[in-house]
Amino acid sequence: MNFTDFGFTTELQNGLDAMGFNKPTPIQEMAIPIIQEGHDLIACAQTGTGKTAAYVLPILDRIARSDHSHLNTLIIAPTRELAQQIDQQIEGFSYFLQVSSIPIYGGGDGMIWEQQKRALREGADIIIATPGRLLSMMASDDVNFEYLQHLILDEADRMLDMGFYDDILRIIKMLPAKHQTLLFSATMPQKIQTIASKILKHPKQISLATSQPAEKIHQEFYFVNMDQKLPMTIDILKNPAYESIIIFSSSKENTKKLNTDLKKAGVKASAFHSDLEQKEREELMRNFKSRNIRVLVGTDVLSRGIDVEGVSLVINYDAPHDPEDYIHRIGRTARAEESGVAITLITQNDFQRFQRIEKLIGKTLLPSPLPEHIGVSPVFNSTTRSKRPQRKPASKGNGSTSNNRKPNG
Numbered sequence: 462m463n464f465t466d467f468g469f470t471t472e473l474q475n476g477l478d479a480m481g482f483n484k485p486t487p488i489q490e491m492a493i494p495i496i497q498e499g500h501d502l503i504a505c506a507q508t509g510t511g512k513t514a515a516y517v518l519p520i521l522d523r524i525a526r527s528d529h530s531h532l533n534t535l536i537i538a539p540t541r542e543l544a545q546q547i548d549q550q551i552e553g554f555s556y557f558l559q560v561s562s563i564p565i566y567g568g569g570d571g572m573i574w575e576q577q578k579r580a581l582r583e584g585a586d587i588i589i590a591t592p593g594r595l596l597s598m599m600a601s602d603d604v605n606f607e608y609l610q611h612l613i614l615d616e617a618d619r620m621l622d623m624g625f626y627d628d629i630l631r632i633i634k635m636l637p638a639k640h641q642t643l644l645f646s647a648t649m650p651q652k653i654q655t656i657a658s659k660i661l662k663h664p665k666q667i668s669l670a671t672s673q674p675a676e677k678i679h680q681e682f683y684f685v686n687m688d689q690k691l692p693m694t695i696d697i698l699k700n701p702a703y704e705s706i707i708i709f710s711s712s713k714e715n716t717k718k719l720n721t722d723l724k725k726a727g728v729k730a731s732a733f734h735s736d737l738e739q740k741e742r743e744e745l746m747r748n749f750k751s752r753n754i755r756v757l758v759g760t761d762v763l764s765r766g767i768d769v770e771g772v773s774l775v776i777n778y779d780a781p782h783d784p785e786d787y788i789h790r791i792g793r794t795a796r797a798e799e800s801g802v803a804i805t806l807i808t809q810n811d812f813q814r815f816q817r818i819e820k821l822i823g824k825t826l827l828p829s830p831l832p833e834h835i836g837v838s839p840v841f842n843s844t845t846r847s848k849r850p851q852r853k854p855a856s857k858g859n860g861s862t863s864n865n866r867k868p869n870g
C-alpha cells in the first residue's frame with residue numbers, strides 16, 4: 462500500500478513526499494480509512510508506530526478540502542513535549558496547505574500564556590492541548606468550540622495515569638455533542654475502556670500487538686549490585702557507535718545525581734527534569750535532536766511521546782516501576798524504520814520489576830554477563846533460571862561486551 466491510495470489532496474501528498482514518508486505504517490494503513498469514513502475509533506498503538514500521522518493525515522486532508530474558518534480539531538495530549546511534537550508533525554505535513562495549528566500547554570512564563578491566548582483569539586484549525594492548560598483557557602473564554610469536528614485523545618492511558626480523567630470529562634462536556642472522536646492509547650486497561658464507552662459512539666477498534674517492544678530493538682539486561690551501576694553505565698557510554706543516548710532514572714533527584722556523577726567521570730551529559738524552565742527544556746531537546754548533546758539523562762517524562770529520531774541507545778539506569786513504562790522507554794529507540802539497543806540494569810530491588818517485564822513481553826529474558834572489570838553479576842534470591850550470569854571470559858571480545866556492542870547488533 463502507498464500513501465497515494467488514500468487519495469489525499471495533492472498539497473498534502475506533496476507534504477508527505479517532502480517529509481520522506483513513502484509507505485504507510487501498519488497503524489496508518491488500518492486507521493486512515495476508518496477515520497476517512499467518519500467512524501469513531503479506539504486504537505491501541507504505542508508511540509513509534511506512526512500513530513500521530515495516522516490521525517493527523519486524514520484530518521488535515523478533510524480540513525484542507527473544507528471551507529475552514531473555525532476551530533475544527535482538538536487534540537488532547539498528556540505532556541507539553543508531546544503537544545509540541547504533534548504540532549511539529551502537523552506543521553511538516555501541512556507545509557503546502559493553508560492549515561494552522563497551535564500547541565496550548567502549561568509551564569513557561571506569562572508571555573507564553575499571552576501568546577497562546579492571542580493565537581487562540583486569532584483562530585486556528587487545530588489545537589493541541591494539555592488538559593490543565595486547556596481548562597484554564599476555556600475558563601477565560603478564549604476558545605470557541607462551536608464548530609468542532611474532531612476530538613483526539615492521544616496517549617489516553619498516560620493521561621489517566623497522570624490523573625487527568627476528570628479534566629478530560631469536564632473538557633468533553635463543554636464540546637458540541639456531534640464530533641468524531643479518536644482515542645489512541647498504548648495500553649487498554651479497564652479504565653480506558655470505561656472512558657471510551659462514555660465518550661465514543663459505536664467506535665471501530667484496532668489494535669497493534671500491544672505491549673510488545675518494536676522488533677528492531679535489541680534488548681539487553683544486566684544483573685548488577687548498586688555500586689556496579691555507575692561504572693557499568695560509563696563503560697557502555699564509551700562505545701562510540703552509540704551516537705545518541707537516553708538514560709532513564711527513576712526520579713528527578715536521581716536524574717540530577719546521575720548527571721553530576723557522569724560529569725565527574727568525564728562524560729558529557731545533560732539532565733532533563735521538571736525543575737527546568739520550559740525554555741531550558743526546549744533548548745535541551747533541540748540540542749539533543751541536533752546531536753549537540755550525546756547523552757540525555759531523564760525521568761519517565763522523556764519516555765512517552767517525545768519524538769527524537771535515531772536514538773541509538775536507551776539505558777534503563779533505574780528499572781522502570783511499571784512494565785508498560787519499559788515499553789515506552791525503549792520505544793525511544795528503533796523508531797519507524799530504524800533499529801536500536803535498550804540496556805536495562807537490574808538490582809536485587811528491581812528483580813520483581815524485571816519479572817513483570819518478562820511477563821508482559823511473554824519471554825524469559827536472560828541477563829548478559831558483565832565485563833570482567835565491572836565484576837561479577839549478583840545472583841538474585843528468587844531467581845530459578847538455569848543460566849546464571851557469569852563473569853565474561855577475559856580475552857574474548859564477543860558481541861556481549863559493552864564496548865563491542867553494536868547498535869544494530
Ligand code: AMP
Binds near residue numbers: 485510512
Ligand atoms: P509516532 O508513533 O507518531 O510518534 O511516530 C514515530 C516516528 O515515525 C515519527 O518520527 C514519524 O515522523 C515517523 N513516521 C511515522 N509514519 C511514518 C511513515 N509512514 N514513514 C516514515 N516515517 C514515519
